[in-house]
Amino acid sequence: MPVSKVLTRGIGEVDLRDLKVYRRRGGYRQWKRVITELQPVEVVDLVSKSNLRGRGGAGFPTGRKWGFLPNNGRPRYMVCNSDEAEPGTFKDRMLIEETPHQVIEGMLIGAYAIGAKQAFIYIRGEFKRGYEVFTKALADARDAGLIGEKLFGTEHGVEITIHRGAGAYICGEETALLNSLEGRRGEPRLKPPFPAIKGLYDEPTVVNNVETLAFLPYILKNGPEWFAQIGPPKSPGLKVVSVSGHVKKPGNFEVALGTTLRKLLALAGGPRDGRKIIAVQPGGGSSACLFEEHLDLSYDFDTMAANGTMLGSGAVVFFDDTTDFVKAAHALVRFFAHESCGQCTPCREGGHWLEVTLERILHGGGLDSDIDMLVAVARQLTGINLCPLGDSIEPFLASVVKRFESQFRGYVRKRAIAV
Amino acid sequence: MTASRDFAETLAKVKPEAERLMAQYPQKRSALLSILHAFQNAEGWVSPEALAAAAEMLDLPVSVVESTASFYTLFFRRPVGQYVLQVCRNLSCQLNGAEEIMAYCREKLNVRHFETTYDGRFSYEEVECLAACDRAPCMQVNLEFVYDLTREKIDEILLAMNAGNFEVAPLPQTVKPDVTWFVAHEGEKKSPGAQGVSSPNDPGGIGDPSGRQMIERIVRDPRLVEARPTAERLVRDGAARLEAGAEH
């Protein structure tokens, strides 16, 4: 049953950055309703009922995350994570640049629900245009009395501050983001304590992804059942999926979870002329590769996890039969090594080691033992890191070495330089 | 590189913005990144004066500000060109021909990754995923996107930038850049500024950080010098033995 889009509806047709346009289409009505008619705990309840799971990569149930905040009278903060830098993901940038008000409304509702008077949005440093658009949207919304203190004649209010990043993928990890927001190096923190207890400025904090928050107005408008009934019950709702790679028409597609990778491929125009898709990375650079036999799997959090990979942030990259998987693996390993914060030993040293080894293999200096070593070292550095970045190095690498071992061996045979 | 600019002017421009930024946060330290962005927007790079000024405003030691700034790749710690070209080298772009594009850029500009052209106009960097994978291969010029790159498009924009009528404004350039803005190792080999600090090559009374004295002592030990065969001595001894009629 086709489900109508909500987040991406109107993009490219009308200017949703214009506050008037947004309001004419019903924008900010839910915010007003929430702040004047609902108690925060009611909002939390509604969101929990919708079974909304985080859209930033971890897929944690949002209502449950909000429930972790302690009742200790400390000030609370809502932080919107717009540090989108996962390879293959470009949905948040679209939301920020094309429908900023949707995100603002979601932030306001989310902040109100958790009792936060101040919300922050952390926008990746490279999104200069997005920052400018969002700044203007905030100013417009503030002028219209939608942001600030004592709104709509109530005692409640939420203030929003924009914070720009400066070029660090690791700041997408929630505790690293909080450190960066505090003006420090964007290094992940030791957990425990968790951000819900000690987050921003050591106060209870919730970090949610842009897309997660953007869904809130619609969940409130259509009711939680509307969302919960789309797709598989444990992994329901709509999702904006970024599809790219060897496809004819890459782009962002808002789909119901539970669709298939094959359908996503079709939405993206299918493979290039005369080519066949032989592999697909379903959840961003940190996910293991799936292959042609998996194209009909249900695209949802649990099915992906059950098949040894993940849905992650919903970034799907299709590989056709021209792909050099050694180069692809190298690109991703180099990425993780470059973005490693350097705090913990396995990720810092192991990631760099793998990058150097793959580079040597690419330049013809590889040994057969290197291939086995790649897999062994990647395995060995998984599971013992301070944050998930270290654990993100192995999945893609191991899955393509296993499936396309001949390509890797091929490089070794090519020996261009003596080792 | 000589500083041919008046930092006081920059500071006067940035200070009100910095105050506004600091007021937005419950703790003013949070404004550090944004303040450094403001300085970079004004000068084209994050200069040592900017770091010191930020430290002053935020009540932080300079060491901490430097430590924080060095973590983030968008802060240029040395002067860069007027146009900073950052081409994505990550997965989706690679699948769509980014390598070729990058090779072409390097060839056209005659630079390598992390280098600035000789005329100081273009800085070139290969960066990670820019979240524009549907318009791959892509790049950013001064943080503005240029999508769907082809060789022709590259030629086109380079032309426009050289002519000064490209849609993206050039960065302010207060100091002429060097070949690279990459800071190789933040630690220095010698820490100047301490009173009478000894050089590793001439440690004086404080011990020998480089171990050179110890090695010198061993190498130049007269008992060892005599025993060690040098070419000169071999020749000399050999000649002496020949003269004495010894067998070799």
Place this chain on the structure above:
Amino acid sequence: MNGAPKEVTLTIDGTQLTVPEGTLLVEAAKRIKTDIPVYCYHPKLGPAGLCRICLVDVEKTPKLQIACNTTVAEGMVVHTYGPKVEDGRRAVLEFLLLNHPLDCPICDKGGECDLQDYSIAYGQGASRLADPKEIKPKAIDLGPTIVLDDERCIVCQRCTRFDEIITLERSLVVKDRGQRDVIATATGTPYVSMFSGNVTELCPVGALTSKTYRFKSRPWDLNRSLTTCVQCSAGCAINVDERHGEVLRTMSVPGDDAVSEGWLCDRGRYNVGFYSDPRRLTSPLLRRDGEWVQLGWDDAIDLWAKTLREAVDSAGPKSLAALGGGRLTNEEAYLVGHVFRALGCENIDWRTGRQRQASPGPRGGTYADVESAQALVLVGVPAAQTAPIMSLRIRKAVSQRGARMILVGDYVLPIRVAHDRVARPRDLASLDLDRYERIAFFWDGIDPRVGSELNEFAESLAEGRKIFTYINGETPNARGAEGMGLVPRSGGRDSVGILAAAHDGNLRALAIFAANPVLHMPGGANFVRGAIKNVPFVVTTELFMTPTAERSTLVLPARGPFEKSGHTFDLTGAARVLRPGVAAPTGTLSDLEILIALASALGVDVPGPVALHRQAVLHAPWVASGFGDPALFAEGELKALRAGPKASGLRLVIAADLFSGGGTVYHDDRLGELRPLATATLSEHTAAVAGVHDGDLVDLVAAEGTLSGLVVRLAPNHVDGTVTILEGLPDAPASAFESGQTVALANVRVPAGVA
């Protein structure tokens, strides 16, 4: 709500144990003598979770957990060994050793290196690296004391966290990102800190090494003794490592929670080269006809005893005097008083420097009490300059308890923290200090007028509150000397009076015990020199030919603290033990032995060892009545502080620097860079007004004299309108001047060679 802490029972390696709730696994394991390997974790720095070597297997959790950040839970079952754990440790070690240089043969840490030890225990042996190791800068001259080797660094960040959490100075930071992480200071700034040596102990590998110890020795060649440092009044426990009769280095004592908490200041740590300096005096020297003549010990003691007897017989005991004792052990100090009082002499005083009082009074607190203070009132010479370990406690109170800092007068705070400042102690009444329940007061013991004004205020708050008082003075065992009675009783002259009497020719014999009044005694070097000149027989016990010894008649070669046994009192009055760590040079005797010999020659009975021990340690030391105790001062000294007329010029601040002095530091060539230049430090504003710049040369002019050729330095934290000079510099002695007086700067010039 009961006060008993909850307890948790868990099992580690099959052994059940019960520990308080909230204990970290890594600490719990220590209770059953199981050492979980750690690098970044340190008991005083807390967990950081960076190195990942402390992985353990906690049942019912799928992944290995780091023991340093896992708190115990009821019924937890933990395995610290086993295949899973060993795999994890092997993995982490492989990653650490990957780019670690094969420096063991030339690395100072070899033999006491955690990386070596854990590699043997848990490592895999061969390396799988097929590429060249990463090359990074080695032997980086980080500052006057420390050398950094980037290749060896495992980025455990103990050093940066030490600088952030313990010293609050934040000089060392991590720069860059990922594999290029590097420890550094602010660009172009050296790592200068009074506590820099501690990072060499914290560093688990040989990345941070001491310049004074580089390439000197292996740990197994060293003989270690545990003793007490006597370079300042703090009284830290210290480990002395000697080899072949030379003190090569010292190390901290981690279990010394009473005083040092396992830290050492650089003065105590590094000022050890003088023990084997060739300029050590090794035989008694007698000045005869302007020349020094060597004398045997017997002859020297006999001469001294004879002179004393003759002086008493002809001019009475009032013609004798004994100065010094603040650098002696308690036993020695006691004997000084005992012997001279046996001769009827009451001209005995330990105060040969600026410090005039040692015991703070009945409200004297302990080191731990400082940490619990809610407000700290700091007056006079900063603790960081006189007893640095006390300064660390002050910093702890501020950073961990949020204690409020109040500075009085021109006190210069060494770190950037928020503080209040008042001009005089009585102005403290204008602050709302009465809302605190625990307040600590610090005074340097120098100006009794300041002390008694401060005391008055402290007493006014004492009702229903905990008041802790401390004197952080410049003289190391002042507490011991004062406690053993080296202060003149009725009829005796204090040190000022003794020198006045000397000046007037009323003294026949003067004994100076391990003191250097020419350099340190207020009144000026000229006055002291002139006074000593007028005494026919001056005996000095010293290690080196100091300016005071030079002017003496008889110089007796004495021993340093590491060569003696005995006791001292730290500044809180607790007894600390000295044990000899190195053999003294032949020909020297400790002051104890000298005094016993003198007593024997004089026919004076000396208490036996048991009685002496009891006196030195077990008897509670004499306690003053409070800051500015009138019993210690002449009447004139206690006149109320006058608010002087506003004079034009700058207000003088005489700061202390533990690396100044004419004795042990002056004769220690390993300390070259650490000896301070003669500087005049100003705040930026004051310098601008005075028209001087950093690096200029300037003369300091006052009625009492001129100090020429001072180097101007600009520094934050210095009060506007003041100029700070250092006490005790042999090239620019400041003893003629007084803190608080007015001076002027003159003859500003740029040094030659500077553009």
